[in-house]
Amino acid sequence: MRRVQGRERKDPVDKRTIAEPYKIKVVEPLRATTRDYRAEKIREAGYNTFLLRSEDVYIDLLTDSGTSAMSDNQWAGMMLGDEAYAGSRNFYHLEAAVQEIYGFRYVVPTHQGRAAEHITSQLRIKPGQYVPMNMYFTTTREHVELAHGIFYDCIIDEAHDPANPHPFKGNVDLAKLDRLVQEKGRDAIAYLSLAPCVNMAGGQPFSMGNLRQVAAWARRHGIPIIFDATRAVENAYFIQQREPGYAGKPVREILREMMSYGEGCTMSSKKDNLVNIGGFIATNNEEFFVQAKEMVVVYEGLHTYGGLAGRDMEAIARGIYEMVDDAYIASRVRQVEYLGSRLREAGIPIVEPVGGHAVFVDAKRFLSHLPQEEFPAQALAAALYVDSGVRGMERGIVSAGRDPVTGEHRRPKLELVRLTIPRRVYTNLHMDVVAESCIALYGERRAIRGLKMVYEPKKLRFFQARFEPIVP
Structure with a gap:
């Protein structure tokens, strides 16, 4: 039994690697940037990955919505x-x-x-x-x-x-x-x-x-x-x-x-x-x-x-x-599983089992030193971008918004960073880059500071809210 692209294969006859059921015809060049450059860009974006420009992103895992590669x-x-x-x-x-x-x-x-x-x-x-x-x-x-x-x-x-x-x-x-x-x-x-x-x-x-x-x-x-x-x-x-x-x-x-x-x-x-x-x-x-x-x-x-x-x-x-082609959808989900397995094996806290479109990092456990009102998932998403140019997104207290009756923050039990994988876009080497960045951040997680919200839209605030780091 061996692991192949994030899953265990038990078939005693065929244990060979299963490749993507397509070949690449057109490529789009990616732009690598420096850490100092990214630190400045995330500051300009108010520590909200939605407000980054696409041209400043290396591997874009913000969403799988509209980001697929068409055939x-x-x-x-x-x-x-x-x-x-x-x-x-x-x-x-x-x-x-x-x-x-x-x-x-x-x-x-x-x-x-x-x-x-x-x-x-x-x-x-x-x-x-x-x-x-x-x-x-x-x-x-x-x-x-x-x-x-x-x-x-x-x-x-x-x-x-x-x-x-x-x-x-x-x-x-x-x-x-x-x-x-x-x-x-x-x-x-x-x-x-x-x-x-x-x-x-x-x-x-x-x-x-x-x-x-x-x-x-x-x-x-x-x-x-x-x-x-x-x-x-x-x-x-x-x-x-x-x-x-x-x-x-x-x-x-x-x-x-x-x-x-x-x-x-x-x-x-x-x-x-x-x-x-x-x-x-x-x-x-x-x-x-x-x-x-x-x-x-x-x-x-x-x-x-x-x-x-x-x-x-x-x-x-x-x-x-x-x-609905079985080979396609199996390959799509296996790539998500591959990233999840790399993070799991390194001890990174993630949502289990790994889901179908994204790996969700548990920011509450990752940044256990930050209270939820300091927006740990937002802070972790920003830190990931600065470290490697990988863009994920917050799925926690910011996304939950405010209760329309009380006006108080909704406080979901799940405080997550979503690493969403577009369909037919990236290879597993890109997933390795993402995993290595998460692993590096986990080793120095105590240095990641919380955030305070300095601009809050009334509707769907996670798209446009702006933040600043909390000064110790």
Whole structure:
């Protein structure tokens, strides 16, 4: 038995290395900078990695959203863009791809997932209604609250413990759902929002068994399930690898089964669908579809383009078919596992098990000398950039924002730095650079100082907030 690209291979016959299922045709040069240069740039950016310029970043692990490398087939498709204002043939290609792979009948394109969340929240939520979620996501909760709804966390408790090895930490706790219905009543719930591979929990999947139980509960209470399907393919891969009865079953079939338990989904195509821009709403509810078409015309564009060029819709359609290739998704998740294994073996505290799109460093344990009000994850992300030019992002108290009622900081149990790996972009040598930087910082972690916030936007503050180091 030996380790290959971050996982153990037990096959006694074939123990050879598994390479990426593609070859590189085009390269983009990377720019290395000095430590002094980076120290000045992070100071100018207010110690917020979102405010750094891309040209000053060496390895960019800020996000996997819109940062994928498209295939030759997708680029070829973009040359076939039908830019007609109405009835573009590329829309019908996108519609057919969603119907075949996801299984939803109706499709409304949007310029990205955030727009799909906005339209869904505005149409489905009445003021004061609750939206249970398997942990919050920043933009999803923001749109719920903008529609005067209330976020309710129904994820299992294990998800809030970064060291817990539970294989499906994205599962829903049915007792929490029962408690909400008992206390507030069924009519107080707008819909159930489920995210495959829960981002804020560390990219953690839910199991198909749990999803079946949740779907039965939802049918019993007449509550629709709406997926945030952004990283559903990665969740399908984990089901294939971890859940009894699914070994050897194609990811494409697992994804289709997952989606069959929901009424619809919102989608940021910038992740699973392997494109740089785009999204959609998909549903089997004809009444909601008609309403969404009307609203998309107001906010996005005609219902057959939704703020996208025809070429973008064509790239999404082709990316949908590419994303469910088993060799591709295995290679994608194995690279994340590879980085996670390097950090784990060096004693770096990370979220376990390693998730599908990123490795999450536990900043609370990494910088145990800093209290949460000194923003340890923000400080660690800034220090990582200064050390090596690697850009990650904070996922902790800054991302959690403030309670809209009390105005106090929300204090999540998880205080994390997300190292998000774009799809088909970097090699494992790049992952080695990231790992070595984290290891070096861990050896001198006591020298990393906390931060104070000196500028705070009212909405989604983590994007634009600015900080300064706390002077001892």
